[in-house]
Amino acid sequence: MNPADLRYDKEHEWVRVEGDTAVIGISDFAQDQLGEVVYVDLPSVGDVLAVGETFGEIESVKSVSELFAPVSGTVVEVNDELDSAPESINSDAYGAGWMVKIKLADPAELDGLMSSVEYDAFVANEA
Amino acid sequence: MTASDARFPKDAPVRGPRALIFETGSPESRCVEAPVLDVPEISLDEALAGGVRTQPPALPHVTEVEIARHYHHLATMNFGVDSGPYPLGSCTMKYNPRLNEDVCRLEGFAGLHPYQPLETIQGGLGLMVGLADTLAEITGLPGVTLQPAAGAHGEFTAMMMFRAYHTAMGDPRKRVVIPDAAHGTNPASVHMAGYEVTTIASDANGAVDLEALKAALDTDVAALMLTNPNTLGLFDPNIVAITEAVHAVGALAYCDGANMNAIMGKTRPGDMGFDAMHINLHKTFSTPHGGGGPGAGPVCVTAALAPFLPGPLPVRLDDGTYGLGWTDRSIGRVRSSFGNFGVFVRAYAYVLALGGDGLRAASEQAVLSANYMKEKLKGTYPLPYDRPCMHEFVLSGSRLRKEHGVHTLDVAKRLLDYGIHPPTIYFPLIVDESIMFEPTETESLEDIDRMIEVMLTIAAEAASDPDLLHGAPYSTPVRRLDEARAVKQPDLRWRPSSAE
Amino acid sequence: MRFSPVSCEHRETMLRAVGVTDIDELFESVPAAVRLGRPLDLPDGLSEMEAVSSLRALADANTPAARLVSFAGAGCYDHYIPSIVDHVVRRPEFFTAYTPYQPEVSQGTLQNIYEFQTMICELTGMDVANASMYDGATAFVEAALMASRITRRHKVVVMGSAHPEWRVVLRTYAASGNIEVVTCPVEDGVVSPATAALLVDDSTAALLVSSPNFVGHLEDLAALGEVAQAAGALFVVSVNPILSGVLEPPSSFGADIVVGEGQPLGNPMSLGGPGLGFFACRQAHLRQLPGRIVGRTVDVDGRGAFVLTMQTREQHIRREKATSNICSNHALNALAAAVYLSAVGAAGLESVGRACVAKAHYLREALLATGKFDAPYSAAFANEFALRYKGDPAVMHAEMVRRGFLAGVDLGAIDPGMDGLVLFAVTEKRTRAEMDSLAKEVASL
Structure with a gap:
């Protein structure tokens, strides 16, 4: 069950809105599909992301997946803890496994994302 | 056996890991001693204008017997073609004849320097010309460079020739089309050659989707890169229509020759309409894989592309002697010297031993053996593309996963307990839980039957005791490894301080 | 048939099991138009004795350097x-094995690569090394490509005193458009750091130098390293590893990547191939390293063991975004080098x-x-x-x-x-x- 207070995109990123900031990570379904995460490559503070743009990469031992920005904005914080503990993404996808915080450029973009109910259905379809 | 087994003394030899060579021997140990210097000593500081090393490298200090035992122990932890069945799909792990190993070490070959006067390397040049001629006949493509060091290097070489060709035609192009079932080296080589990759899906028969191909082709396409027989072990029945469609937009057709072992003497890529291909001498022509090389990846091309071959090319001169030549529009060089000559000697020995008929018979047997295995296994392991195969075939482990939660990886690891090297797994990517078997012509019927029997046994084990498979292997020098730790806490070298 | 253990009788058994009477039925997917309707135009097969004698005749038509x-x-x-080198290399467990993708039965190959990586690091003074490249020339080029990826710059400046064949290989690869090559002229058998400084600028990915250079001279690595560093370019140095016991390692001069031809370490000349490319760099650039890397980890029973690692850099996973297309490298030549270095x-x-x-x-x-x-x-x-x-x-x-x-x-x-x-x-x-x-x-x- 995915948290009800988050929004989701079809690439399995989640967004938590905190004021004018969006916290971004990947869903529990996504981390389970990847297997043990061993490395995450994230953008730098100050980078400007457009919705749908690649903002990093996530790796398991034998796979690489791209991360796509669910909303546009400027990176204001990056989760440096993931450098030494990328497995947080597996153990706590919606908490310690967060990846970046961005200052929202266009809050209206949030309306294009899925609710948790919609995302549950989307995942049930993919599995 | 484990060391705790009561029947064995505590210090019984264990097959597991061994101390590093750096942790062996004592500081005064020596294997070879330097002879006494017979010229006046000179000051290194003066000769080398400063620049003299002060801190010696921390190399091993061992006697010869310690070296012999160290590498003997390492060898016992390895599995090679001599160790047992090695049906590794796409890799053609055929037996490596010992004749090859002897002749490549003849002083008249191994002792040649690449810059010797040409009159002193006539035999070496002649051997390279003979091998190139042989490959031209087998592939139906008359222009040959032996230079590339491996298959991927051959792919890159051909792409650079394509680039030069299109540029010479005043029509430089941007993209190369590759089916989704391709080896990873294909898109990587294309990228190194400065082209973009366009991926197309396979059709329901596992072959090139002709419509998808035609949709992807336009005058920006430099080439199609195709493995035929493909990575499912299937010969593409539309091959002529495919190469015609490629040529119709002015593009070139490249054949990844990884699967040449299926078709020697039966059909030739040049006759199918391919403009270029590479050959893996370490697959089709029996030269050893060496635990990851050296191989050799000669490239064969049409007469139209021959002017772009890298040089220098060994050539037969009018007077019957051999020399070196460069073509007018050569792309240059893709490595130093002439190629992996020691590998050429082995491959040429193989060609001489088998002859034309023997090469054809090798391909026929490879194909028959694969079909035999496929027929015996397809009732137990789903066969997504059920057609006569070439020298390899791809099963799916999807049923074991759905019914018993056993993955293809588990099947592969369990095979190790039976003394069989696993087939290629999780490739090609288009088959779920894929298992790719390539028995080659050098496995006996007894060994093939045993592989079949073991695969059926493992399927039964999956049903009765899936955890047995999840935990496999049990009998190997080490068991499943923590690969995530290897990435997260990289330990990529020994350090002198870590020993103290 | 030579080298196939399948007897005629077994062949018949297999044909019956497959349900065909003639082997050609299995080739029906090959369109008739492209079947080779004739025997290959190659000589008949030879007995082993005859094959040896033909090959010996070719070998005898040479006057090998080793005999002069x-x-x-x-x-x-x-x-x-040393004698021990070829005795190790001829162990079939080493030379008949594939790339160590199944670590449980490849610990011999893997441990050797780990030891080889260590030896290359020790010779060059660098932090990490890979499992090998094809030869010195291709390692040199891969270093240029890697520097371009790291710095996101396009131009590489190669010292004109580097091996002429290597510089041709660099130019051949550069025709892809992925890098641009500028050559620094040679003066009195070496390059002048002052001249190099005129060519290296903030668009330069790497300064590539060989020392000793092609004509044997030692380059001023300290000054050239400063030229590279001042422009934010990587300093790529090629060395002859046989001299690593007497020459200061390139790490002392700020090298970022060190490559070279490892043939002098225990490998026969063999008309120039197969040689041994070696490749080492600073820890910071590990993720951009081309080729295979072995790491030490543990198995499920906690035993120390070795495995191919950082594989997401490689072509079989990252495909066109891989750090290189290299797959087969020169593992057996690396084994010879490791045994050589152990012996001396x-x-x-x-x-x-x-x-x-x-x-x-x-x-x-x-x-x-x-x-x-x-x-x-x-x-x-x-x-x-x-x-x-x-x-x-x-x-x-x-x-x-x-x-x-x-x-x-x-x-x-x-x-x-x-x-x-x-x-x-x-x-x-x-x-x-x-x-x-x-x-x-x-x-x-």
Whole structure:
């Protein structure tokens, strides 16, 4: 069950809105599909992301997946803890496994994302 | 056996890991001693204008017997073609004849320097010309460079020739089309050659989707890169229509020759309409894989592309002697010297031993053996593309996963307990839980039957005791490894301080 | 059929099981139009004895450097190979194995690569090394490509004193458009750091240098390293590993990537292939390293063990975004190098280096004393040096072969710009008596 207070995109990123900031990570379904995460490559503070743009990469031992920005904005914080503990993404996808915080450029973009109910259905379809 | 087994003394030899060579021997140990210097000593500081090393490298200090035992122990932890069945799909792990190993070490070959006067390397040049001629006949493509060091290097070489060709035609192009079932080296080589990759899906028969191909082709396409027989072990029945469609937009057709072992003497890529291909001498022509090389990846091309071959090319001169030549529009060089000559000697020995008929018979047997295995296994392991195969075939482990939660990886690891090297797994990517078997012509019927029997046994084990498979292997020098730790806490070298 | 253990009877059994009467039925997916309707136009197969005799005839048509008194080098060297080396390399468990993708049954190959990586790090002074490349030339090029990825810059500046073949390979790869190559001219057999500084700027990904360079001279690595660093370019240095016991490692001069040709370490000359490319870099650039890397980890029982790691860099996972297309490398040559380095040890490697340097300096004096040569350059050198022959080097070479010598390498045949120059390399195998007689024979021409 995915948290009800988050929004989701079809690439399995989640967004938590905190004021004018969006916290971004990947869903529990996504981390389970990847297997043990061993490395995450994230953008730098100050980078400007457009919705749908690649903002990093996530790796398991034998796979690489791209991360796509669910909303546009400027990176204001990056989760440096993931450098030494990328497995947080597996153990706590919606908490310690967060990846970046961005200052929202266009809050209206949030309306294009899925609710948790919609995302549950989307995942049930993919599995 | 484990060391705790009561029947064995505590210090019984264990097959597991061994101390590093750096942790062996004592500081005064020596294997070879330097002879006494017979010229006046000179000051290194003066000769080398400063620049003299002060801190010696921390190399091993061992006697010869310690070296012999160290590498003997390492060898016992390895599995090679001599160790047992090695049906590794796409890799053609055929037996490596010992004749090859002897002749490549003849002083008249191994002792040649690449810059010797040409009159002193006539035999070496002649051997390279003979091998190139042989490959031209087998592939139906008359222009040959032996230079590339491996298959991927051959792919890159051909792409650079394509680039030069299109540029010479005043029509430089941007993209190369590759089916989704391709080896990873294909898109990587294309990228190194400065082209973009366009991926197309396979059709329901596992072959090139002709419509998808035609949709992807336009005058920006430099080439199609195709493995035929493909990575499912299937010969593409539309091959002529495919190469015609490629040529119709002015593009070139490249054949990844990884699967040449299926078709020697039966059909030739040049006759199918391919403009270029590479050959893996370490697959089709029996030269050893060496635990990851050296191989050799000669490239064969049409007469139209021959002017772009890298040089220098060994050539037969009018007077019957051999020399070196460069073509007018050569792309240059893709490595130093002439190629992996020691590998050429082995491959040429193989060609001489088998002859034309023997090469054809090798391909026929490879194909028959694969079909035999496929027929015996397809009732137990789903066969997504059920057609006569070439020298390899791809099963799916999807049923074991759905019914018993056993993955293809588990099947592969369990095979190790039976003394069989696993087939290629999780490739090609288009088959779920894929298992790719390539028995080659050098496995006996007894060994093939045993592989079949073991695969059926493992399927039964999956049903009765899936955890047995999840935990496999049990009998190997080490068991499943923590690969995530290897990435997260990289330990990529020994350090002198870590020993103290 | 040779090498296939399937008997006629077994073949029939298999055909029946497959449900065909003729093998050609299995080839029906091959369109009739492209079936080869004739036997291959190749000779009939030979017995082993006949094959050996044919190949021996070809080998005997050569006059190998190894049988002559050879002073040929220029990237490929006739060093002594201890007996143990080939005995290890000939173990079928090593040479008949595939790439170690199944670590549980490949610990021998994997542990050796880990030890080899360590040895390369020790020789070069760098933090990490890969499992090997094809040869020195391709390692040099891969270093340029890697530097371009790291710096996101397009131009590489190569010192014109690097091996001419390597520079051709670099140009050939650069035709892809992925990098642009600028060559720094040579002055008195070396490059001038001041000249290099004029070419290296903030669009430069790498400064690539060989030291010793092609004509044997030592480059000013300290100054060149500063030139690279000042522009934010990576400093790529190629070295001859046989001299690593006597020469300061490139790490001391700020090298970011160190590559080279490892053939001198226990591998036969074999007409220049297979050689051994080695590749090492600083820890910071690990994720951009091309090729295979082995790491140490543990198995489920907690035993130390080795495995291919950081594989997401590679072509079989990252495909067109991989750090290189390399798959097969030169693992068996790396094994030979590791056994060689174990056999000689640090003390032995230093002795080999000292002997090469001392003998090369002895020979240069002896040859100059014949009056048949001029010294074109004055810079410091190690195991190799170029002299200008006062005649036609090709004629001299041919005559010296008749007298049992391979009298260096005729550089004019490699690069017309070096017409008249002869490059002499001296390994520890050459004796004073052999050098004296070379000088005497040349003097008598």
